[in-house]
Structure formats: C-alpha cells, structure tokens
Amino acid sequence: MVVLLAVFSVCALSLGTPYVPPYRLVAAVLEGDTTLAGIVVSELRVPRLLLALVAGACLGAAGLVLQEALRNPLAVPEMLGVSSGAALGVAAPLVLAFSLPAAVQPLLAIGGAALGGGLTLLVAGIGRSPSAVLLTGAAVAAALQAALLVLMVMADQLDLQLIYRYLLGSLSARTWDDVTGLWPWLLVAVPALVLCAPVLSVLRLGDEDAEALGVRAQRARLAALAVAVVLIAPVTAVCGPVAWVGFLAPHLSRWFDPAAGAVRWLPWSAAWGAVVVVVADVPARLVLAPVETPAGAWTALLGVPAGVALMRSGGRRRAAAWRTPAASAGVREQLSGPRRTASGVADEVPPAGAPHHAHRGEPGPGGPTSPPLGTIRTEDVR
Amino acid sequence: MTRRFTALAALAVICAAAEVVAGRGMSPGVVWDVLNGGGDATERHIVFQLRLPRLLVALGAGACLAVAGLVLQSALRNPLAGPEVTGVTPGAVLGAVTATALGLAGWDSPLAVVLAACAGGCAGAALLWLLAGRGRGDPAQTAVHGVLVSSVLGGLTAMVLLVEPGELGSVVQWLVGTTEGRVWEHWHLLWPWALLWGTAAWLLAGPLTLLRCGDDIALAAGLSARRARTLALICAVALTAGAVAAVGALGFIGLLVPHLAVAVFGADLRRSLPGAALTGAVVVCGADATAQLSSRLLATALDSGRLTVPVGALTACLGAALLLLVVRRTPSRTF
Numbered sequence: 001m002v003v004l005l006a007v008f009s010v011c012a013l014s015l016g017t018p019y020v021p022p023y024r025l026v027a028a029v030l031e032g033d034t035t036l037a038g039i040v041v042s043e044l045r046v047p048r049l050l051l052a053l054v055a056g057a058c059l060g061a062a063g064l065v066l067q068e069a070l071r072n073p074l075a076v077p078e079m080l081g082v083s084s085g086a087a088l089g090v091a092a093p094l095v096l097a098f099s100l101p102a103a104v105q106p107l108l109a110i111g112g113a114a115l116g117g118g119l120t121l122l123v124a125g126i127g128r129s130p131s132a133v134l135l136t137g138a139a140v141a142a143a144l145q146a147a148l149l150v151l152m153v154m155a156d157q158l159d160l161q162l163i164y165r166y167l168l169g170s171l172s173a174r175t176w177d178d179v180t181g182l183w184p185w186l187l188v189a190v191p192a193l194v195l196c197a198p199v200l201s202v203l204r205l206g207d208e209d210a211e212a213l214g215v216r217a218q219r220a221r222l223a224a225l226a227v228a229v230v231l232i233a234p235v236t237a238v239c240g241p242v243a244w245v246g247f248l249a250p251h252l253s254r255w256f257d258p259a260a261g262a263v264r265w266l267p268w269s270a271a272w273g274a275v276v277v278v279v280a281d282v283p284a285r286l287v288l289a290p291v292e293t294p295a296g297a298w299t300a301l302l303g304v305p306a307g308v309a310l311m312r313s314g315g316r317r318r319a320a321a322w323r324t325p326a327a328s329a330g331v332r333e334q335l336s337g338p339r340r341t342a343s344g345v346a347d348e349v350p351p352a353g354a355p356h357h358a359h360r361g362e363p364g365p366g367g368p369t370s371p372p373l374g375t376i377r378t379e380d381v382r
Numbered sequence: 383m384t385r386r387f388t389a390l391a392a393l394a395v396i397c398a399a400a401e402v403v404a405g406r407g408m409s410p411g412v413v414w415d416v417l418n419g420g421g422d423a424t425e426r427h428i429v430f431q432l433r434l435p436r437l438l439v440a441l442g443a444g445a446c447l448a449v450a451g452l453v454l455q456s457a458l459r460n461p462l463a464g465p466e467v468t469g470v471t472p473g474a475v476l477g478a479v480t481a482t483a484l485g486l487a488g489w490d491s492p493l494a495v496v497l498a499a500c501a502g503g504c505a506g507a508a509l510l511w512l513l514a515g516r517g518r519g520d521p522a523q524t525a526v527h528g529v530l531v532s533s534v535l536g537g538l539t540a541m542v543l544l545v546e547p548g549e550l551g552s553v554v555q556w557l558v559g560t561t562e563g564r565v566w567e568h569w570h571l572l573w574p575w576a577l578l579w580g581t582a583a584w585l586l587a588g589p590l591t592l593l594r595c596g597d598d599i600a601l602a603a604g605l606s607a608r609r610a611r612t613l614a615l616i617c618a619v620a621l622t623a624g625a626v627a628a629v630g631a632l633g634f635i636g637l638l639v640p641h642l643a644v645a646v647f648g649a650d651l652r653r654s655l656p657g658a659a660l661t662g663a664v665v666v667c668g669a670d671a672t673a674q675l676s677s678r679l680l681a682t683a684l685d686s687g688r689l690t691v692p693v694g695a696l697t698a699c700l701g702a703a704l705l706l707l708v709v710r711r712t713p714s715r716t717f
Contacts, residue, residue, distance in 0.1 A: 074526060078533065123706045131522030135462065138529045139702040142466075142633060146698035149558035153692055160550055168540050243537065293544055300537030304530050308513065 001275060008279050012049050013041060015286055047176045052281050052295075053274040054182055055171075055235040056245055060273020061193055061266060062231040063246025064253070068200040068262045069224035073311055074134055076247040077113075077232050081140035083241035085116025086233045087167055088144050088151075090240075094163060095151045106185060109233035116144055117225050169242030169296025171281050178238045185234035192227045193266065200224065200262040242277060243296045244303035249273035251310040258314060276303070383653060386646055390660045394441070397664050400671035401437045402429070406678050431565065439564040440670045440693070441663040442572045443625040444635060448662025449583050449655060450621035451636030452643060456590040456651060457614040460521040464637025465622040467528035469506030471636075472535035474626040477502020479539050479553060483546040492571045492627065500623035506535055507619055559632035559694025561670050568628050575624040580659065583617045587651040590614055594649065632666065632694050634701020639665055669696045 014020045020028055020037045028038045029046065059077070066075045066082075077083040089112025090105055120137040148167065155163055165172070199220045202210050207217040232241075253268035260268075276299060284295040403410040408428060415421050416429045447465060454463045454470075465471045481498030514527040539557075543550050555562060589610040592600040597607045622636065642665075643658035670693040677690045 074530075079526075079529065131526055134526050134529070135522055136706055138467075138526075139705040143699045143702035146558055146633060146695040146702075149554060150691060150695045152554045153558070153560075153690065160554065161544075164540070164550060164554075165544065168537075168544075243533065288545055291545055293541055297537045297540045297544070300533055301541070304534045304537075308530065 001271065005275050005278065008275070008282055009049060011282050012052070012278060012285075013045050015282070043175065047179045048171050048174055048281070049278065051174050051179050051182075051239060052171055052277045054179070054186070055239055055242060056249070056274035056277030057270040058186075058189070058231045058235045058273070059242060059245040060249030060253075060276070061270040062228040063248075063273070064250040064262070064265055064269040065193070065196065065200065065224050065228045065231075066246065067250050068265075069203055069221050069228075070133060071204060071206075072133065073251070074247070075137075076244065077228070077241070078141065078243055078247070079134050080137040081116030081120045081144055082113045082229060082232055083116075083236065083243070084141045084144035084148065085119075086110070086113035086229075086236035087241050088112045088116075088148055089233075090237050091148060091151055091163055091167065095155045095159065105237040106181070106234040109237040110229060113229045113233045113236070114226075116140055117229060121222075121225065165292075165294050166240040168294035169240035169299070170284070170292070170294035171239050171277075172285075172292045172294075174239060182234055182238060185230065189227065189230045189234075192230065196220075196224055196227050197263045197266050200266075204262065240294070240296060242280075243300040244307065245273050245276050245299055248276055248299070248303040248307045248310075251307050251314070252276075255310045255314050383647070387657070387660070390646075390657070390664065394660060394664045394667065397667040397671060398437055398441070401440065401667050401674070402433050404671040404674040404678070405433060406674070406681070432563075435566045435569045436561050436564045436670075437667065438569045439572060439628055440561045440667045442569070442576050443561075443629040443632065444639075444662035444664070444666025445580070445659035446572075446576050446621045446625035446662070447632060447635040447666075448639040448643065448658040449580055450618040450625070451638075452640035452651070452655060452658045453583050453586070453590060453614050453618040453621075454636070455640050456594045457611045457618070458524070459594060459596065460524055461641070462521050462525040462637070463528075464634070464640075465503075465618070466631070466633055466637055467525045467532070469510040469528055469531035469535060470503045470619055470622045471506075471626060471631050472532040472539070473506020473509070474499035474503035474623045475557065475631050476535050476539045476542070477505070477623075478627060479542050482553075483542050492567060496571065496575065496624055496627040499627045500620060503619040503623045503626070506531060507615065509534075555692055556630035558692050559630040559697065560692035561629055562690065562692065564629070572624060572628045576621070579617055579620045579624065583614075583621065584652075584655055586610065586614055586617060587655050591649070591651045594651070630694060633698035634705065635662055635666060635697055638701050638704045666693065666697070669693050669700070672696060 010022050010025070013025055014022050020041055024037070025041060028035065028041045063076050066077065066080065067073055069075075086109040089108040089110070093108065120133065120140045123136050123140070152160060152163055199215055202213055202215045203217060203220055203224075205213075210217045210220070232246075235242075249272040250265065250269045252272040253265045257264065257268065277295060280295045280298040280302070284293050284298050287293065403413050405428075408425065412421060412425055413429060413433075416425050421429075450470075451464045454465065454468060455461060458468075477498040477500070478495050480502070481494060486494060486498065510524075510528050510531045513531060514524045543553060589600070589605050592603055592605050593607060593610060593614070600607045600610070625632070639662045640658055643654050643661045646661070647654040647657035673691045673693045673696045676696075680691070
C-alpha cells in the first residue's frame, strides 16, 4: 500500500503537461516560483495531491463509521442521501447566483448532508432492516438528485460544465486556498472520530448487547451519523462528492485485516480512502487529455465492482475459515451467543449466520436459494 | 371493472385537457378557440405543432413505462423491480448518450437512438443479472444491487458527457426526464414501437400471471417458466427503451404505477396490464400538466423566464415519497 501510494503520488506530481521528471521534483518545489515547472508543481500539483489525500481519508473514514454504525456493509454516503444532500447545499447558491463567502460553503454542505442523512434515517426508522434503510436512502438520494438536475436545467451553459463536473467529484483547478479551508473542519472531525471509534465496536454486537453494556444504541448511531456528516460535508464543499470511496475503502481495509475490529479498521480505512482517490485522480487527469475527467466518475466505475467483489470474497473467506473447525463449534456458538472479553468487545466468534454463508456466491442451478450476497444481513458485517 | 376503466379514461381526458391548456402564454379560452378552428397562425402552430404532440408523447411514454414496470415486477416476482432500479433505464440512457457522442445516432435520427437505448437497456439488465444472480434472493437486496448497477452506469454516462461537452446542455433535461420540445416526429416514432411491444406484453399476460404465482405453479400448469420470463424481460426492456428515447429517464413511474394498477384492477394481468398503461399515461400527463403550471407560477413569482420544472423532477420527488410508503408497508412481503 505504501508503495502504491508513493508511486502514484510521484505520478501525480510529475506527469502531465509540462512533464517534470521525478528526480527534479524536489528541486522544482524548492525553486518555487522561479521556473515554470516549479510553479506548476508547487502551486497546482502539490495542493491537488494533498487535497486528494485528505478528501480520500475523510471519505474512507466516514464510510467506515456509517457502515459500522448501521451494521450494514452497503451503508455508504451515496446510498443514504448524505452526499446528494451536501452537493445540493453547495450547488443551489451557485446556480441561483447568490454570492457567498467561501467559508459558508461547508456550512451549507453540512446542512444539506444532515438533511439528506437525517431524512433517510427518520423515514426508514433507525433500527429497521438494512435493506429498507438502503432503499429509503436511494429514494431520498434520487429525490435530491432530481432537485439537482432541476438546478442544472436552470443553469447557464457555461456554469453547467462546472456544476456537472463538481457533482461527480473532481479535483481539477484546486489550489492552496481550498486545502487551507479544510483544516479547521478536520480539527473538529478527527477528535470526534477518535471518540466514536470504540462505541462503534460495541454497536457491532447488536442493539440489545450494546444496551446491556451501557451504550445507548440509537443515540450512538445518530452521533456516528453526525460525525460522518462533518467528515463528508467539507470535502464535498471543496471537491464534490467523490463517489463510492466510502464504500470501497472500508471494504479494502476489512479484506486485508479481517480479524481486526472497528478501532483498527478506522485508520486503515482512511489510508485506503486516500490511496483510492490519489490513484483515481491520475487517470482522471491523463487518460483523455486535454479533457479532464472527474475523479468521481473513475471511482464510481472501478469502486463499485471492486467493492462488491471484496464484499463477496470476504464473505467466502470467512465462510471458508469457519468450515475448517468442526461444525459443532458453529452450533455451540449459536447456543451460547457471542462470548465477550472483559473489555466488552467481541472475541472473534462467528455470527450465528456464518455457517449458512458457506454457499454464498456460488450461483447455479440446484444451488441453495440463499442470496448470493448474504452480507447485507445485519449479523454479518465482518 | 368496466366502471373503473371508464373512470380512469375520464381522468385521462381531464389530464389531457389540463395538459393542453397548462402551458405558458395562452389562456384556456384561446386554446378552445383554436381547437374549434379559430385563432391566428401562431396560436394554431403552438397548439397543433407543440402541445398536441407533447401531450401524446407524455401519454405514450407513461403507458410504456408503467407496462414495462408491471411486466418486470411480475416476471421477477419482486415488488421493488422497476426499470429504474434494475439498471434498465440508466443503461438505456447510457446507450443513447454514447451513440450520440460517437456520432452513430443524432437527435435527428431518432430510430438509431431508440435502438441504442435498447442495447444499453439490455446491457444494464444483464449487468444486474450477473451481479444479483438469477433473480433469486430477497427482493430488497436485488433492488439494492440495482441501485449499485445504476450508479456504475451513471458514472459511465458522466464520462461520456464530459468528453463530449457539447451534448451536455441538451442531455441534462433528458437525464431527469422531460417532455419539453417534443414534436410530431417523436410521436411518430413512439406509437408504433409502443403498440408493437405493448401488444406483445398483453399477449404474455396469461403466462405472466402464472409466473406471479411462482415457478412451481407455473411449471405445474405446463408453462416453461424460463422461456416466458426471458420473453417478458425482452418486452420490458424494449418498452423502457422506447420511452427513454422519447422523454428521457422519468423516475419512479415504472416502479410505482404498477402497484397502483394492481391495487385498482386486481392481480389478473389480462386486466391490469391495460389498466397499468392507462394509469401510467394519466400519471405522466397529470405530472406534466402540474409541472407546466408550476413553471408558470414560478416564472411569475420569480419574474424569470428561465425556470422550467421538468416533469421528471416532479415524478422523482413524488415517486420517492411513495416509495418510502411502499417500503414501510411491505418490509418482507413479496406479493
């Protein structure tokens, strides 16, 4: 992962027009504004890279928080209406030609995101089945998207390009100003994130067990949503909702370390999110040069299939892991329920549903009628 | 039953009348004059060359989408299946946009657009089928997968649009679904297509009713379930593609109108398929009339001529609200 990040960072800094060879990068940054290459690297490419890292990390972490809080591997900002809400909050003043100071934009985005996410959870009922929550979220997102499209219909042709690009999530033409605008929000979000991580691992046990351990499940969920909103909204305000990073990054972190808990996954998820956005931004800049494609389109194209594949293979690996010990272990677990250590975090015991998933993902005539993707079930978030 | 059909037909006439008089710039009295053979040249042109085709296209597209949705829901035994959440509509949009961008089809050759939309719709449906397995499993899950597929296709569409920025302006309206600026040409293309596939769907009504009851019962009755399902899916994709090529991606019509139609006309598809067609036509037409009226009101309120509410925005908002109700009411029931 470190290698991947390094390679693509260097690519991001050196490729493009003008091409700056990697060995000259340091010199170019140090020379600053004396040469053309120096200006391009230090004023355009470095902030863009930083922004990609920060945005990816925020989105990845937010995705993990949402997935863990709702115990639902598909609970991502896109599916809950959070992203669409934030985008609407930013795009509306743009089109309606209200001139606003840049500092207000994140606030609007936060308002929109909270509206979208809150509406979804309110209508779906927080404790209901995951699929119902997701469908509700999809409906809310669709309604918000329709509002966005109405705005776009009203926009001028010139604005239209900008808005459309923004709505997909694009890092083009972002400078130091945009990066510096993010810091205050990160200062708020990171401590909140650290605080809510342990609660997430308790929430995974299920509402009843969490209540027994003294966590108010509903309140904890709302808090998690609030944290996710604070993470997502400022990023959205700056570079648009880069799609599906919050879906892919948590699954990557789980896939590489399936035995860890939410606390361990959180930094990994942030790191993977950063990698994903940096990696996606390189083809976004270069593939169809001189036209820049939005990074969000790439993350959507590659992220969704990759995420689904990871979700399935993760399920299969778990199932395989639980086929090796005697099946009686699974039965015993079903009888006794998850054991817990004194710290209140579950040991690595299989959820009661795990034995069923041995058949998952092998569709074919005569196969069992279990859904190929049992991961949407609540008890199966590992 | 006849009474219900009559009532619905009356509703359709009322909606059509509303649609004809709802537009900007003419009072209802003038429209009446024109229809009686009066009025000056401009007024005549507006009514006969713009409003009538628009009305007909709205009716036809609504009927197509509703029938496609009902066929999908019956064939897959999934109350949450609709062209929008099975990847058919986004696929069709992608096909049409791609064909236009590559120069294979222009907005001046609508037939090519329809064919491209068809191919795209099939591709979208196939993608979902690969992802979700053969229509088995929990209906809500299939719908969730459909949303995932739709987002992938949306990403592709976005790429195409940004590579061909010239198309963006004309396509944005079409992405949300609109009946603005539809002329006779669209109608001439839509009605034979709709009639052909609509008839095919109606001929399939019997087998589809059996499929709704489950594969075992269908097999016991001597129906080859797989063949019937394949035919039905082809029908649904073709109908959706025609509607999408005519008015764009109207949201939620194909998902929700079938529920309404089944509630009113019962589950026997020989009756509820035509019923769904009528209902869909009424809904889209009414929504379009409402959209035009609200555009008019907003224009006077905000004093700007730029604001038009596309009908798709209205149906998406309405549909989202209704979908929430459906999801709340039927958490685990299949039919």
